[in-house]
Amino acid sequence: MVYRVIQWATGLVGQEAIKGVLAHPDLELVGAWVHSPDKVGRDVGELCGLDPLGITATGDLDEICSIDADCVVYAPVLASSRTVARLLESGKNVVTPVGWIYPMETPKVAELEDACRRGGTTLHGTGINPGGITERFPLMLSAMCRGIRHVRVEEFSDIRNYPTESVVREVMLFGTPPEQAATSPMPAILGEGFMQSIDMVAAGLGWTLDPEKRTTHEMAVATRPLDTPVGVLDAGSVAAQRFTWEGLVDGDPVITVRVNWLMGEEHLEPAWRLDGQRFEIAFDAEPPLAVTFHGLHPPVVGEHPEIGLIAPAMHCVNAIPYVCDASPGIKTYLDLPLLAGRAAS
């Protein structure tokens, strides 16, 4: 069986997903939605730097809903549950890296469940971090341990690989004084996803967490002006940030999710170091299993940022056959079978 796929948004994740769909033996690309008016009407292959595919991009939701397709890879910068509901109601399954990894019961989630029932469709939230490293893989690895006391999941990234000034400076607040960066919306924005990861790991491992999770925000400043892909960061301004979210039992952490984002590792105070970009998962358990993921970051800092988006895009794409075959509703990794990629053809 070949599943017919629509790509929603052709940013970095969307373009990598399109390449993934084209390379997948069980998938066929049949449409794409774009946000920018200048991309409407253009060939989707061209938008991705590929040869023409004979598929024209549209900016119209109704047009997308009318296409005969099995699944939408939903990857816009701003998610809309109303749009996702429309897609689900129109009979299209949805896989996405923008949320719903392990959603709490809320009226909006109930609306999406209703849309799934009406359309006979499934919604699956995935990604890399969250959506993979922070819950799927800890849960899988935990099957090799006993007496699990603590799980730590940690990202170590050079933020120079993210050249989008509007996000890095204006949302993440790199380059601002520490007192300004302390007001960053990032703990809340990122926390929304990572709290779901923590809840999912707790559900899988059998922890009843305290109602409140703990969030910590640490910073390091530049000791001299730093020349970066998002411009010069002044001496004394924030040049590295570390966010930690913890699930607690009786006030003690049992699940720790942390991201370390450094603008290089020189001229920082405190003198933080990355010691290589990577993701880590570590158990305080028997045995004390620890796994490090390499190869998910762009190998040369500042070059080809899209390499870092292949994994979240492929986690979406490779989920499609399993999501299309699932029963209707919001399905997490706790519901779906083991997902696999596909051999090169």
Ligand SMILES: NC(=O)c1ccc[n+]([C@@H]2O[C@H](COP(=O)([O-])OP(=O)(O)OC[C@H]3O[C@@H](n4cnc5c(N)ncnc54)[C@H](OP(=O)(O)O)[C@@H]3O)[C@@H](O)[C@H]2O)c1
């Ligand atoms: N869970 C994970 O691990 C993970 C990992 C990576 C990314 N993500 C998420 O995936 C999404 C896409 O990331 P990306 O790297 O592809 O971002 P990106 O390169 O910045 O692309 C953003 C896309 O969103 C579209 N867009 C811009 N403004 C929009 C609006 N107001 N409403 C709807 N769409 C809009 C853009 O359309 P045009 O191209 O037409 O301008 C573009 O296709 C983001 O939400 C990101 O947070 C999640």
